[in-house]
Amino acid sequence: MNKGRLEAFSDGVIAIIITIMVLQLAVPKEPTLAALVPMVPIFLGYLLSFVYVAIYWNNHHHLLTVCGNASGGVLWANMHLLFWMSLIPFVTAWMGNNPSAPIPTALYGVILLLTAVAYEILQIRIVAVHPDKSRIRSALGRDFKGRFSPVFYFAAIVLAFVSPVISHVLYAAVALLWIVPDRRLEQLYQKDAS
Amino acid sequence: MNKGRLEAFSDGVIAIIITIMVLQLAVPKEPTLAALVPMVPIFLGYLLSFVYVAIYWNNHHHLLTVCGNASGGVLWANMHLLFWMSLIPFVTAWMGNNPSAPIPTALYGVILLLTAVAYEILQIRIVAVHPDKSRIRSALGRDFKGRFSPVFYFAAIVLAFVSPVISHVLYAAVALLWIVPDRRLEQLYQKDAS
Amino acid sequence: MNKGRLEAFSDGVIAIIITIMVLQLAVPKEPTLAALVPMVPIFLGYLLSFVYVAIYWNNHHHLLTVCGNASGGVLWANMHLLFWMSLIPFVTAWMGNNPSAPIPTALYGVILLLTAVAYEILQIRIVAVHPDKSRIRSALGRDFKGRFSPVFYFAAIVLAFVSPVISHVLYAAVALLWIVPDRRLEQLYQKDAS
Amino acid sequence: MNKGRLEAFSDGVIAIIITIMVLQLAVPKEPTLAALVPMVPIFLGYLLSFVYVAIYWNNHHHLLTVCGNASGGVLWANMHLLFWMSLIPFVTAWMGNNPSAPIPTALYGVILLLTAVAYEILQIRIVAVHPDKSRIRSALGRDFKGRFSPVFYFAAIVLAFVSPVISHVLYAAVALLWIVPDRRLEQLYQKDAS
Numbered sequence: 001m002n003k004g005r006l007e008a009f010s011d012g013v014i015a016i017i018i019t020i021m022v023l024q025l026a027v028p029k030e031p032t033l034a035a036l037v038p039m040v041p042i043f044l045g046y047l048l049s050f051v052y053v054a055i056y057w058n059n060h061h062h063l064l065t066v067c068g069n070a071s072g073g074v075l076w077a078n079m080h081l082l083f084w085m086s087l088i089p090f091v092t093a094w095m096g097n098n099p100s101a102p103i104p105t106a107l108y109g110v111i112l113l114l115t116a117v118a119y120e121i122l123q124i125r126i127v128a129v130h131p132d133k134s135r136i137r138s139a140l141g142r143d144f145k146g147r148f149s150p151v152f153y154f155a156a157i158v159l160a161f162v163s164p165v166i167s168h169v170l171y172a173a174v175a176l177l178w179i180v181p182d183r184r185l186e187q188l189y190q191k192d193a194s
Numbered sequence: 195m196n197k198g199r200l201e202a203f204s205d206g207v208i209a210i211i212i213t214i215m216v217l218q219l220a221v222p223k224e225p226t227l228a229a230l231v232p233m234v235p236i237f238l239g240y241l242l243s244f245v246y247v248a249i250y251w252n253n254h255h256h257l258l259t260v261c262g263n264a265s266g267g268v269l270w271a272n273m274h275l276l277f278w279m280s281l282i283p284f285v286t287a288w289m290g291n292n293p294s295a296p297i298p299t300a301l302y303g304v305i306l307l308l309t310a311v312a313y314e315i316l317q318i319r320i321v322a323v324h325p326d327k328s329r330i331r332s333a334l335g336r337d338f339k340g341r342f343s344p345v346f347y348f349a350a351i352v353l354a355f356v357s358p359v360i361s362h363v364l365y366a367a368v369a370l371l372w373i374v375p376d377r378r379l380e381q382l383y384q385k386d387a388s
Numbered sequence: 389m390n391k392g393r394l395e396a397f398s399d400g401v402i403a404i405i406i407t408i409m410v411l412q413l414a415v416p417k418e419p420t421l422a423a424l425v426p427m428v429p430i431f432l433g434y435l436l437s438f439v440y441v442a443i444y445w446n447n448h449h450h451l452l453t454v455c456g457n458a459s460g461g462v463l464w465a466n467m468h469l470l471f472w473m474s475l476i477p478f479v480t481a482w483m484g485n486n487p488s489a490p491i492p493t494a495l496y497g498v499i500l501l502l503t504a505v506a507y508e509i510l511q512i513r514i515v516a517v518h519p520d521k522s523r524i525r526s527a528l529g530r531d532f533k534g535r536f537s538p539v540f541y542f543a544a545i546v547l548a549f550v551s552p553v554i555s556h557v558l559y560a561a562v563a564l565l566w567i568v569p570d571r572r573l574e575q576l577y578q579k580d581a582s
Numbered sequence: 583m584n585k586g587r588l589e590a591f592s593d594g595v596i597a598i599i600i601t602i603m604v605l606q607l608a609v610p611k612e613p614t615l616a617a618l619v620p621m622v623p624i625f626l627g628y629l630l631s632f633v634y635v636a637i638y639w640n641n642h643h644h645l646l647t648v649c650g651n652a653s654g655g656v657l658w659a660n661m662h663l664l665f666w667m668s669l670i671p672f673v674t675a676w677m678g679n680n681p682s683a684p685i686p687t688a689l690y691g692v693i694l695l696l697t698a699v700a701y702e703i704l705q706i707r708i709v710a711v712h713p714d715k716s717r718i719r720s721a722l723g724r725d726f727k728g729r730f731s732p733v734f735y736f737a738a739i740v741l742a743f744v745s746p747v748i749s750h751v752l753y754a755a756v757a758l759l760w761i762v763p764d765r766r767l768e769q770l771y772q773k774d775a776s
Contacts, residue, residue: 002255002259005201005205005255007587008202008205008590009205009208009209009251011587011590011591011594012205012206012209012210012594013209013212013213014591015591015594015595015598016209016210016213016214016594016598017213018595018664018668019595019598019599019602019668020213020214020216020217020598020602022602022668022669022671022672023217023602023605023671024221025669025672027606027672027675027676027679028676031676031679031680031683031685031686032683032685033685036685036689047665050661050665050668051661054658054661057591058657061584061587065584075252076248076373079244079245079248082212083241083244086212086213086216086244087216087219089216089217090216090219090221093221094221094222094225097221097225098225101225101226103225103226103227103230104225107230179658196449196453199395199399199449202396202399203399203402203403203445206399206400206403206404207403207406207407210403210404210407210408211407214407214408214410214411217411218415269446270442270567273438273439273442276406277435277438280406280407280410280438281410281413283410283411284410284413284415287415288415288416288419291415291419292419295419295420297419297420297421297424298419301424390643390647393589393593393643396590396593397593397596397597397639400593400594400597400598401597401600401601404597404598404601404602405601408601408602408604408605411605412609463640464636464761467632467633467636470600471629471632474600474601474604474632475604475607477604477605478604478607478609481609482609482610482613485609485613486613489613489614490613491613491614491615491618492613495618
């Protein structure tokens with residue numbers, strides 16, 4: 001399996017996911033500032049999901065860079081990741097339309113959690129077919145953010161039933177944590193390139 | 195005709211097909227778990243079609259890899275395949291909205307059948323222009339899955355009028371059969387590469 | 389201006405145009421065969437426009453192959469072509485919803501005509517910056533299809549006010565004429581490659 | 583960070599932004615010329631935004647050409663630019679539906695202004711990591727259009743509350759100003775290539 005085409009296909013799907021979310025920002029009927037007020041939570045949800053999809057695109061890029069060859073297992077692990085990511089626009093719209101309701105806020109976390117699990121599985125698959133397992137594994141071993149994010153998502157899912165605002169803060173906090181790029185893989189890549 | 199651009203264009207169309215299906219998951223009005231219950235068949239239909247489109251992308255990739263040069267015939271056979279694939283989101287939404295109705299379930303199978311026929315035509319066209327016909331033909335000769343899938347689709351179309359559930363099981367069974375990647379072409383490709 | 393990125397961007401836009409048209413096939417509410425009957429003209433319009441966009445993608449590919457370097461003029465001539473092409477989904481839906489009305493049928497022809505004119509302008513721009521004008525011009529000189537298509541579109545626009553069916557037949561006839569790939573440019577390209 | 587994949591991803595997102603805007607041209611119910619009349623401002627808004635997105639694609643292309651290596655800072659500056667660009671279809675539809683209302687016309691300018699600021703930030707980031715800062719900075723130093731556009735956007739935002747027509751003229755004037763390609767960077771690129 002050619003890695004380049006897997007990368008190009010994933011890029012296409014991620015580019016579409018990040019862009020079609022904006023179609024769910026329904027154009028207000030009234031041309032007034034007041035008509036924009038109920039859109040504020042929808043807009044903030046869009047911003048949050050835009051950042052999450054951008055983070056996944058960035059991390060996915062680095063992960064595939066260290067991927068030697070894309071086996072059938074890697075291909076399906078990648079499709080599995082794209083499947084859960086493709087549901088982000090749906091849960092973003094539902095949470096944005098109902099910012100104070102626990103169920104949509106919790107479901108948003110469920111999709112983030114399943115996406116994170118799918119990413120972890122993809123990482124494991126790529127390590128498994130990598131010719132130099134020990135080297136890539138030691139680099140990934142210090143994967144604090146990858147290990148802790150699911151804990152935060154799980155907490156946010158549970159706490160949505162106490163107060164959705166706590167969950168929103170947690171989702172935003174994890175996103176901020178991830179905006180710092182994954183230097184571990186970047187360093188490994190630069191070693192590979194040199 | 196440059197094969198690379200045909201591949202890139204097909205990738206773009208397939209990436210859009212697999213992603214816009216999610217736009218047909220209408221966001222529920224009520225922020226409750228109960229509002230998600232009627233979405234279960236729609237979600238399962240989305241999952242099924244996501245897997246089918248992913249399978250076609252994967253097989254299409256392998257098929258084009260052994261394609262020497264893309265003639266006008268190959269180009270139009272490819273467009274024909276993309277045309278039927280582009281109708282998958284439409285029939286997925288109709289079947290998902292009416293899971294217990296025979297007509298939408300049968301039409302889903304009709305589109306899968308026409309897509310499979312279009313794929314077969316593309317394969318024949320690519321073999322026809324391949325410089326080493328006998329070698330690629332012997333590899334494709336053992337194409338059990340490709341030969342049997344249309345039989346299953348046809349059975350599912352007919353049985354939809356007995357019980358749509360039987361058809362759903364058949365559609366899922368064929369998808370599961372295909373998730374195992376097409377090792378024949380993969381092997382040939384690896385021989386080509388070496 | 390790098391030709392490759394212009395090609396990739398055009399491919400992306402054309403892939404989206406050809407695929408989002410399917411979003412305008414509204415899923416019928418009733419799960420019956422009768423509910424599909426009013427969709428027949430919409431489906432045929434979708435098929436017609438799919439073929440037209442595929443033809444433009446194919447011809448555009450060949451044209452850019454002989455394009456030496458993409459100047460600012462070529463870039464904007466290309467954007468101008470993509471602009472009119474981007475309106476094809478809109479007029480396809482309007483004509484498909486009103487198959488027996490003259491205005492939507494005529495407007496479909498107007499957009500096809502403007503797209504054809506935009507393609508002609510792009511061709512002229514590409515010839516103008518080509519290092520070997522005489523050679524590419526002699527190849528393009530025998531451009532019968534390119535010269536006659538606008539005449540047919542113009543006839544179809546006028547005849548839509550007599551009977552839209554005549555226009556539909558003309559649109560389909562021109563599409564069939566174009567499915568035969570543009571061998572002139574293909575031959576020139578093969579000479580370039582050899 | 584590989585520059586090629588950043589470019590491909592940006593191209594994908596920009597191609598989707600420029601194309602999905604057409605989905606907001608709602609197909610008229612009546613098949614008459616009169617039904618097209620209220621669409622004229624919507625169509626003109628679509629044309630204006632199509633030109634703006636095309637200009638950004640073109641300038642973005644030239645800017646990335648002189649970009650030596652894409653650091654994490656460049657990546658996020660690029661995502662920030664794509665985020666504001668992704669809101670162009672939303673404000674285009676709102677302004678097009680309410681051409682004589684000051685708020686939507688002003689918001690259109692706000693998004694253009696934020697997009698311009700995001701582009702400026704991306705330019706600063708790219709200069710910061712460029713190995714030959716003085717050379718690229720001297721080329722960008724004569725960036726009159728980049729400096730003056732925000733002033734025009736700001737004026738258009740304020741004047742929308744006097745008369746939206748003045749703002750529309752200003753938006754169109756800036757777009758016309760930009761259609762002339764950014765020769766400074768093009769020249770630098772050609773020097774790099776030679």
